[in-house]
Amino acid sequence: MAMERLVVIGGDAAGMSAASQARRLKGPDELEIVAFERGHFSSFSACGIPYWVGGDVPERDDLIARTPAEHRERGIALRMRTQVTEIDVAGGRVRSRDLESGAESWTGFDKLVIATGARPVRPPLPGVDAPGVHGVQTLDDGQALLDTLARTNGRRAVVMGAGYIGVEMAEAMLKRGYEVTVLNRGEQPMATLDPDMGRLVHAAMDSMGITTVNGAGVTKILTGGDGRVRAVATENAEYPADVVILGVGVEPETTLARAAGLPLGAYDGLLTDLAMRVRGYENIWAGGDCVEVLDLVSGRERHIALGTHANKHGQIIGTNAGGGYATFPGVVGTAVSKVCDLEIARTGLREKDARAVGLQYVTATIESTSSAGYYPDASRMTVKMLAERRTGRLLGVQIVGREGAAKRVDIAAVALTAGMTVEQMTTLDLGYAPPFSPVWDPVLVAARKATTAVREAGSR
Structure with a gap:
């Protein structure tokens, strides 16, 4: 044989x-x-x-x-x-x-x-293939970008797109001492979040010195006499650029x-x-x-x-x-990211995702801290939770905050995979000590508020 x-x-x-x-x-x-x-x-x-x-x-x-x-x-x-x-x-x-x-x-x-x-999505724009315009999908791409930075005297970077790649590359360029502008064609950065949570990301990026322009659809990339990129144009403005990074997704x-x-x-x-x-x-x-x-x-x-x-x-x-047997059941859509000290996390459905598949839902948004409020350096976080209106089944969670925020989304990822309701989540036996969590973990606080919202919706 x-x-x-x-x-x-x-x-x-x-x-x-x-x-x-x-x-x-x-x-x-x-x-x-x-x-x-x-x-x-x-x-x-x-x-x-x-x-x-x-x-x-x-x-x-x-x-x-x-x-x-x-x-x-x-x-x-x-x-x-x-x-x-x-x-x-x-x-x-x-x-x-x-x-x-x-x-x-x-x-x-x-x-x-x-x-x-x-x-990487390369929009069919005039100038998109000019020297100084970079995608960042492979190590070859990363090396090409670093080579460009080593040869570039100017310190102005424009990032096209404000998703995971965009915000992470904005942070990278900020750390390299560049003046960073992020051009985002959406309502708020991080379209994987609902706009109300994306607004928190926008405010935090502004406080870090990253200029984020929403509703900014790029029309062309402008080049100088040497053929290299010199600016990025939208319908309303031009943004000077010594390097352009494509972060509009894949x-x-x-x-x-x-x-x-x-x-x-x-x-x-x-x-x-x-x-x-x-x-x-x-x-x-x-x-x-x-x-x-x-x-x-x-x-x-x-x-x-x-x-x-x-x-x-x-x-x-x-x-x-190889002759064995295994299956992959699917995903719940969990992702985490950061821009400087801001942590961003999401799992499950956004509001528009739930509407697209015909689900009626309630939402609950809370503010809490990563550790006990009296513990030194406790950082704030915002947690948003979606639950199905009639059943209370958890549909999605989004978290924006500082240290200790993002990985809390894993609690929700497990609950989503298990098909839990928000009421069932309120009794989860999570680890507690003042350095790690308040007595009521922020995810459980959100679950309690979502449970109340489900009950109130059921009475209408």
Whole structure:
């Protein structure tokens, strides 16, 4: 019997987690594993790039979990700087191009893993490809930005977008001594929050010296006589810039999948079953930022680009491709971030998400502290909670505050996964001591207020 070959497209979190897990289950004499990565690095933390750029992480290599040589030592034939250009599903093969030599070749597969990740959204604006304009999706991107900063005399940075990438890069540039302007086309920064919570983020960013302009749709990027970026224009103003950072989000990189006729969802992400198999294809799996996942709260597919999900997908895929059995049930949409000392967290549904799926809800917003009010340096936080109007089922939580705020969202993430009501949450046996929490943890205070709101709504 001929040895099977597993081909993996993508050498980062999902792809190499899948390859490594499959190798644990089947040795080199049972399963050949060939992986393709178009970049210079494998198994790196894209989430850490803002902290490397900002100087919190001293070295680029600190963000690399496993090098190509380490993967090869484990029996994975990882081909770097090699881009897959075509998937021939019927023929069971992929075409690849060596980016250094230009040579092309076909590689057959018995099993295929698609882990092509996501690409930064590059708005089709005049000047968007000018020198000095940078995305920050890969280590190559981060290095290119640092190289630009080393050559740039001016100290004005414009960040386009005020989501996770935007606010984290705003902090990074502030730490590097730049005058930072964030251009946000939305009502408030952090569109993953409701506007009332985003307003808190805006106020905090202003107090840090970051200028945030809301309702600012960029129309073009202006260049000087040398061709480099000199300003960013909106309909109403121009903002001088020596460097521009694109932080307007990412979208699934499914160009290959689309050309191969594989099923895509509403967000252009690949659609999979619970085993992370591409729907309708027995021996093709997909995971990471190129797929859509089931939202356990809304019951709909969503695109969420996070390394936590990608690594879990890889474990599931590798187990199944290696002859085992595992499933990925879905997510509740948990994410945390920070800008300087401000912590931002969310899980579950926003108000507009609940309305979009036809859920009636109540909200409760409270202010509390990270530790007992009398304990030194207790920091303030705001917690907002959504609950279903009739049942009291928890629908979502958002938290904005200082030290000790963000990771409290994990309490809500567990409650969402378990399908708990806000009333059930009020009796959770959480850890307490004055340095860590008030007697009533802020999440439980919000749950109590949400419980009251549910009862009052039920009486109307």
